[in-house]
Amino acid sequence: MKPRIGIFGLSGCWGEQIVMLNCEDELLALVGAVDIVDFLGGSSVNDRDTALAIALVEGSVANAREEAALRRIRERAGLLVACGTCACFGGVAAMENGRPRDEIAQVVYGPAARTYDIAPHRPLADFVKVDARIPGCPMEKHEFLQAVACLLNGDLPPVISTPVCAECKMQEQDCLLVSRHLPCAGPVTASGCHARCPGLNVPCIGCRGPVEEANFSSMTEILAKSGFREVEIRQRLRTFATPAVRDQVPKA
């Protein structure tokens, strides 16, 4: 019997489901290797109860409804994989810009905001055990395929322990941070993207979340020396993974 897979989206941009569908060359082989039994985004016939070998979950948890859905997925799944930066670290919706969420919601929705559940967005691991993570905003196609291949063969996907800078250097790209004084977050961001942004002359904005043992204080110092204001530096470093970097990068 082929392993049963479920694909689920909580609050987010649907980016990981789009990346899965963007594996145009591999999609038919992938669909052939597994039995996708629960995928609301792709099918109107779904088995919402059966046990799953692997649950692929994207998005952050934004409200009680999603928390309950996530707990239910965990009960059904042998392995639960957090797909994308929102699921792994909270993502942009977990960003804090120094104002209470109910105040922002008021500005946005007016008095009706009071009737909404506006809890802060949180990563999956705040609620359930997560067996593997595929970070990235969105996750990289090659990392997704590698992770699925690992899981289908009884391995866990590799954990990334080098920063974007490592891949940038291997490609012999000019350092945007040192030589052009641009606010590149490469030193504190997990690699895996082949340093895409610096390769396009665009500074890294940290969309893959923090690398292990990231040195945020040194990063902040370098940016300050390049003339960036403290508030800008902190906002920038907190964009994608506020819940994970909150202690190292306090709110300005």
Next chain:
Amino acid sequence: MTRTITIDHLARIEGHAGITVVLDGSQIERVEFDVFEGIRLFEGLLQGRSYLDVSGIVSRICAICSHGHAITALLALERALGIDVSPQTRRLRDLAFQGASIESHALHVFCLALPDFLGLPSVIALAAEHPEAVATALRLKKLGNTIQEIIGGRAVHPVNYVIGGFGKLPSVDQLLLLEQSLETGLEDCEKAIALLRSVPVPAFVDEPIRCAALIPEDEAFFFGRAVRLSDAADIPVDQYRSLTNEHMVRYSHAKHSGHDGRSFLVGALARLTLHGDRIGGRARDVWQEIGPRLPCRNIVMNTIAQVVELVYSVEHALELVDSFLRTGLAAEPPVAYRVRAGQGTAATEVPRGTLYHHYELDSTGQVVAADVITPTAQNFANAEDQLRATVRDAGEVAEETLRHRLEMVARAYDPCVSCSVHVIRAG
């Protein structure tokens, strides 16, 4: 006696939404398109951020519309900062929009909508019965993504679009790859047209459709400075609030739009209804051949309009790439500028309809106010009108048939629910 029909969680759409219909005998009491996607408060989060961070943050509103959001944000910010980009930059952005159109329409037409036309539950089932059709669809989808990757740096959440231009321009080799892929794309379009010609479009609702779309500027079908409506005076883009005119509804996280108290449709069918005479080539023939008689009164035809736009986008992208290859791309760095206080509004036509971005900056370039209005948000009120008409026109059909029709109508809008919950004003 009242009867409630609930579709808890719509399948094969982007995001989380449902439909509720309440009937009293044969009277329709209520029809609601409920959105329960988690609230992300994007515009609120942008307040106080540097203008440089905006494009990268707003692209995260939605994966499938990420290029549209990123570029529309830059257009609005460039207006706020008084920056004029070069014709080459405008044309490269136009090419990116064709990539987004090809990818998004191929996904919706074949993977999300077509299974309905053939009575199948999913594209996976479609692949088992019509493998050639799915292979064609995937090649077209990949073509759209290749364009977005080469021009925008990444298929989802582009990184190469910056204020005043691009981080890096495409190489000749990349343009040659695009040219070759687009030529194959033209052949795939023919296969798609042949397939669609053989599949009857469901027709179970008969209701007038009021359309709104940007008036195309020059050769660019998806860019413009004013909006046209079927039955009202043109509206300049910077007065967009008089059109979108949002109001909150109690059951939804998305705001609703109406103009003169009546709903309107945005998207492929609206664009082609209003400006179909502006497209040429094979797309024009296809629109005349498999498109609806105008004015269209069957909302399901929006999917056919998307096929026509898909053909237009492949043809137009090829023209653009060929012109770049003929003349070569000038090695233009992004336009130089000085930060200043100001405000700017921009609108574009993204696959699902008109997208508005508005920003106000202070003299240091910090965002004071942000406003994003997505096509799906504008379409909700119209979708409810069409769902109501669907119930009305159904008569005494079995509940299961009615439920399927309601789902088909909702999917015809190609709703992008992630986008819609950020129709938020801040400041």
